[in-house]
Amino acid sequence: xxxxxxxxxxxxxxxxxxxxxxxxxxxxxxxxxxxxxxxxxxxxxxxxxxxxxxxxxxxxxxxxxxxxxxxxxxxxxxxxxxxxxxxxxxxxxxxxxxxxxxxxxxxxxxxxxxxxxxxxxxxxxxxxxxxxxxxxxxxxxxxxxxxxxxxxxxxxxxxxxxxxxxxxxxxxxxxxxxxxxxxxxxxxxxxxxxxxxxxxxxxxxxxxxxxxxxxxxxxxxxxxxxxxxxxxxxxxxxxxxxxxxxxxxxxxxxxxxxxxxxxxxxxxxxxxxxxxxxxxxxxxxxxxxxxxxxxxxxxxxxxxxxxxxxxxxxxxxxxxxxxxxxxxxxxxxxxxxxxxxxxxxxxxxxxxxxxxxxxxxxxxxxxxxxxxxxxxxxxxxxxxxxxxxxxxxxxxxxxxxxxxxxxxxxxxxxxxxxxxxxxxxxxxxxxxxxxxxxxxxxx
Amino acid sequence: xxxxxxxxxxxxxxxxxxxxxxxxxxxxxxxxxxxxxxxxxxxxxxxxxxxxxxxxxxxxxxxxxxxxxxxxxxxxxxxxxxxxxxxxxxxxxxxxxxxxxxxxxxxxxxxxxxxxxxxxxxxxxxxxxxxxxxxxxxxxxxxxxxxxxxxxxxxxxxxxxxxxxxxxxxxxxxxxxxxxxxxxxxxxxxxxxxxxxxxxxxxxxxxxxxxxxxxxxxxxxxxxxxxxxxxxxxxxxxxxxxxxxxxxxxxxxxxxxxxxxxxxxxxxxxxxxxxxxxxxxxxxxxxxxxxxxxxxxxxxxxxxxxxxxxxxxxxxxxxxxxxxxxxxxxxxxxxxxxxxxxxxxxxxxxxxxxxxxxxxxxxxxxxxxxxxxxxxxxxxxxxxxxxxxxxxxxxxxxxxxxxxxxxxxxxxxxxxxxxxxxxxxxxxxxxxxxxxxxxxxxx
Numbered sequence: 105x106x107x108x109x110x111x112x113x114x115x116x117x118x119x120x121x122x123x124x125x126x127x128x129x130x131x132x133x134x135x136x137x138x139x140x141x142x143x144x145x146x147x148x149x150x151x152x153x154x155x156x157x158x159x160x161x162x163x164x165x166x167x168x169x170x171x172x173x174x175x176x177x178x179x180x181x182x183x184x185x186x187x188x189x190x191x192x193x194x195x196x197x198x199x200x201x202x203x204x205x206x207x208x209x210x211x212x213x214x215x216x217x218x219x220x221x222x223x224x225x226x227x228x229x230x231x232x233x234x235x236x237x238x239x240x241x242x243x244x245x246x247x248x249x250x251x252x253x254x255x256x257x258x259x260x261x262x263x264x265x266x267x268x269x270x271x272x273x274x275x276x277x278x279x280x281x282x283x284x285x286x287x288x289x290x291x292x293x294x295x296x297x298x299x300x301x302x303x304x305x306x307x308x309x310x311x312x313x314x315x316x317x318x319x320x321x322x323x324x325x326x327x328x329x330x331x332x333x334x335x336x337x338x339x340x341x342x343x344x345x346x347x348x349x350x351x352x353x354x355x356x357x358x359x360x361x362x363x364x365x366x367x368x369x370x371x372x373x374x375x376x377x378x379x380x381x382x383x384x385x386x387x388x389x390x391x392x393x394x395x396x397x398x399x400x401x402x403x404x405x406x407x408x409x410x411x412x413x414x415x416x417x418x419x420x421x422x423x424x425x426x427x428x429x430x431x432x433x434x435x436x437x438x439x440x441x442x443x444x445x446x447x448x449x450x451x452x453x454x455x456x457x458x459x460x461x462x463x464x465x466x467x468x469x470x471x472x473x474x475x476x477x478x479x480x481x482x483x484x485x486x487x488x489x490x491x492x493x494x495x496x497x498x499x500x501x502x503x504x505x506x507x508x509x510x511x512x513x514x515x516x517x518x519x520x521x522x523x524x525x526x527x528x529x530x531x532x533x534x535x536x537x538x539x540x541x542x543x544x545x546x547x
Numbered sequence: 548x549x550x551x552x553x554x555x556x557x558x559x560x561x562x563x564x565x566x567x568x569x570x571x572x573x574x575x576x577x578x579x580x581x582x583x584x585x586x587x588x589x590x591x592x593x594x595x596x597x598x599x600x601x602x603x604x605x606x607x608x609x610x611x612x613x614x615x616x617x618x619x620x621x622x623x624x625x626x627x628x629x630x631x632x633x634x635x636x637x638x639x640x641x642x643x644x645x646x647x648x649x650x651x652x653x654x655x656x657x658x659x660x661x662x663x664x665x666x667x668x669x670x671x672x673x674x675x676x677x678x679x680x681x682x683x684x685x686x687x688x689x690x691x692x693x694x695x696x697x698x699x700x701x702x703x704x705x706x707x708x709x710x711x712x713x714x715x716x717x718x719x720x721x722x723x724x725x726x727x728x729x730x731x732x733x734x735x736x737x738x739x740x741x742x743x744x745x746x747x748x749x750x751x752x753x754x755x756x757x758x759x760x761x762x763x764x765x766x767x768x769x770x771x772x773x774x775x776x777x778x779x780x781x782x783x784x785x786x787x788x789x790x791x792x793x794x795x796x797x798x799x800x801x802x803x804x805x806x807x808x809x810x811x812x813x814x815x816x817x818x819x820x821x822x823x824x825x826x827x828x829x830x831x832x833x834x835x836x837x838x839x840x841x842x843x844x845x846x847x848x849x850x851x852x853x854x855x856x857x858x859x860x861x862x863x864x865x866x867x868x869x870x871x872x873x874x875x876x877x878x879x880x881x882x883x884x885x886x887x888x889x890x891x892x893x894x895x896x897x898x899x900x901x902x903x904x905x906x907x908x909x910x911x912x913x914x915x916x917x918x919x920x921x922x923x924x925x926x927x928x929x930x931x932x933x934x935x936x937x938x939x940x941x942x943x944x945x946x947x948x949x950x951x952x953x954x955x956x957x958x959x960x961x962x963x964x965x966x967x968x969x970x971x972x973x974x975x976x977x978x979x980x981x982x983x984x985x986x987x988x989x990x
Contacts, residue, residue: 136648142853143857175643198626200605203590204596235677264678264708265685397638410585413587414586416717418717421620422839
């Protein structure tokens with residue numbers, strides 16, 4: 105079996121590791137590798153064979169229940185019965201593209217836009233966050249006439265050709281697009297007492313200046329406001345306002361990638377940008393939007409869309425179908441009727457406190473941070489700020505053995521990424537805290 | 548209301564036309580324009596408000612049933628009960644990304660790959676045809692080290708930034724990518740008695756030579772083998788073999804876009820390339836794959852995928868989920884158990900003959916052609932080869948008033964595109980032929 109490439113996440117299965125697996129698992133891995141190829145990545149040293157899910161639980165073939173503290177796609181809970189019913193019902197009724205009139209999709213569009221600032225009153229539906237960011241980029245480049253884009257050092261925004269170029273975390277040996285300029289993520293752990301908002305805005309201004317010095321016209325700044333892939337740096341509310349100002353001063357567009365913070369995950373707001381009092385020019389939506397039904401969207405100022413649309417065609421066959429609308433509507437309903445934003449806030453705060461309490465006695469933990477149900481735990485060489493990716497790998501796999509599933513993030517892979525479905529309750533937080541305490545206590 | 552741009556299809560609704568509409572329709576159009584913006588296109592001079600669908604029927608709010616001879620996404624029939632049941636059941640059970648083991652997705656991958664030539668034994672799942680073509684292009688460019696791509700003059704391959712650049716039919720005022728070279732589609736109508744295979748291969752060889760003369764390295768040729776958007780030119784089986792040879796001779800990769808001909812539509816084979824005895828290097832799948840559930844895929848030689856994967860990350864969150872697998876499996880089941888390939892062949896031939904019989908007495912019809920359930924009818928100034936887009940616009944809208952839905956294609960928009968769901972039966976063909984006869988008889 106071919107060894108997976110360097111871009112493999114640290115917590116991934118490695119066929120060359122010689123780890124002992126059940127025959128059933130071995131067999132499935134063989135079938136997977138024969139059809140998907142050897143570079144297709146599986147989570148954990150001992151991969152999971154999952155057959156069922158509900159709420160915050162993933163259930164393996166042997167009946168073991170794993171607490172899901174990783175997946176943000178099934179945001180209102182795995183197999184949410186109302187989302188499943190809405191999709192099933194609409195799929196049996198009508199599922200066409202949007203070139204016929206259908207009121208379901210306009211109801212959903214109106215409801216979704218109702219959660220946005222008044223300035224953002226148009227939407228273009230897509231199928232994935234990648235398609236959303238790709239379209240957002242294309243619009244920004246077309247309208248500004250520039251190609252220059254600023255992203256953070258280890259950002260991930262999706263998988264199309266254009267979006268891979270602005271996703272430095274998708275490591276590649278291909279030459280980087282020279283029009284893409286990187287800034288450091290706002291590292292609240294290593295930043296000390298500095299004003300992180302002013303410092304980050306200054307780094308964006310400086311990147312714009314470098315860009316212009318090289319003759320590249322500035323098109324857009326894009327970030328997810330949690331800086332998820334950089335290592336989870338939500339920072340204090342409002343700190344991105346200065347950056348938005350820097351972007352506008354230079355004639356660029358501010359694109360908010362809401363694939364990570366959007367749909368109430370931060371607890372403080374429905375949208376990540378709203379925590380910062382920023383009104384973006386373009387918002388890209390994806391993952392949690394349909395709770396697993398593939399859907400995404402670009403929410404945009406109508407003047408920008410009209411200008412783009414007057415000279416460019418865009419049509420997305422599976423985007424904005426009545427079934428997508430039904431899924432999206434059921435998700436918005438669940439967030440509202442089940443109080444999931446409030447739960448993200450209170451359970452998130454409880455979890456943060458619990459993890460901090462454990463961290464106080466664990467020198468390998470350098471920092472615990474988070475916002476709502478998006479948390480990061482930075483593992484370091486004891487007493488230093490030096491990243492310890494090996495510790496992250498051990499903790500993630502130890503917690504998996506304790507039936508609690510999390511992931512890793514960051515340029516060095518040393519940050520634990522905790523991002524459960526939103527119906528995560530206090531009892532689930534307690535389980536996670538216990539497993540975390542056990543894992544960091546191990547040598 | 549802003550007038551829609553020039554890229555609007557000829558058969559589209561135009562708010563400035565002053566056409567009289569029902570109040571319900573007016574109201575929906577208003578809501579649509581406020582949320583989607585003015586450039587979002589609706590089919591037909593008098594748009595349809597569709598609320599339900601089954602088999603080959605679209606049913607409007609007022610109960611009128613329209614015969615669908617346009618939509619290839621609901622390929623095994625609108626709201627196919629077995630596809631709906633498979634999706635609903637799996638959605639209630641498990642719907643995660645593919646980084647856990649799950650046998651449903653490997654079963655589906657094995658079954659899908661079983662319909663492909665033995666050389667094409669790996670698959671990467673995506674969510675849309677656009678994502679598939681985008682990935683195919685990225686792989687071709689990465690592996691060849693070239694950027695040069697050859698497409699036909701009015702091709703459409705999808706909507707991402709990179710794919711729009713190889714989709715000249717997505718008219719745009721943006722400068723064209725200088726690495727994209729265009730060849731004329733194999734026009735069997737105007738080609739006279741020439742050997743269309745030899746002529747098309749020669750044009751591809753010539754494009755490769757022009758490319759090399761300009762210092763651009765050749766990466767790939769891509770076509771859908773029906774040349775759908777160019778105006779529906781399926782040609783005789785086998786004619787693309789010489790082109791595949793020309794592509795390989797120059798060190799390029801042959802990408803088959805199966806979004807249009809794939810999944811049995813041509814009647815002669817499961818895949819468009821198979822009609823030609825060509826084994827592509829990469830196959831892009833989309834639209835009909837999940838009968839409306841958003842899914843796509845790239846089928847590829849394993850040596851190419853391994854080389855690409857050794858240095859590049861690619862992960863698609865919604866691609867290859869257990870729900871996508873369930874939808875895809877139900878589609879393959881329906882094609883096999885309902886004899887849809889055979890039906891495409893026999894009903895397609897019957898429809899072709901019927902349309903030709905009408906055409907014999909209609910000077911506005913220059914050519915009727917097709918393969919299986921993919922037909923093109925070329926409308927011209929009587930007795931000439933000169934395209935008549937106005938006639939196409941009239942015929943499409945007249946047929947819509949007769950409750951039969953088709954579309955247009957081609958560089959000039961003068962070709963009727965007939966592409967119904969595959970359970971289209973002889974009685975449906977008869978209805979279409981009658982409506983066509985009535986429409987072309989009108990002044």
